[in-house]
Amino acid sequence: MSLQPASTEIAARTAAVISEMKDLEGPLLPILHGVQEEFGYVPQESLLVIAxxxxLSRAEVHGVATFYHDYRKQPAGRHVLKLCQAEACQSMGSDAVAAKVKQALGIGFHETARDNSVTLEPVYCLGLCACAPSAMLDGQVIGRLDDEAIDEIVAEVRR
Structure with a gap:
């Protein structure tokens, strides 16, 4: 994958994020998070500006941005639904929850619905192990997922 020079708009918006965080110790991860917050994803063009x-080398920045699953390569849907796939949730039926959600939404993990309503992502622990299986919808955690909760989540993202 080759990194492209940034457009003027992307470069300016990325530079603004960098200027807020460049003095932090270990600023790369916070900057990548800030860029994702700014654009809804991390544009490939931003990686050159950050490097x-x-x-840093382009390879270093690209390697970090592609290593972590939280950084999106393209914009997410209007809603982001994260389903926990960690051990505690698995032991409480997260595989069945994921299968039902995937079927109801017609998408798999790391995909966005055609109508751009929702992006489905796996996550490996939300810290709700005692309330497994769990999910996060638009930053709000949901525990003890059952068929009723899944139906409510699907209805919410379809609105």
């Missing part, structure tokens, strides 16, 4: 600003 130049932090005096």
């Amino acid at each position: 130049d600003a932090l005096n």
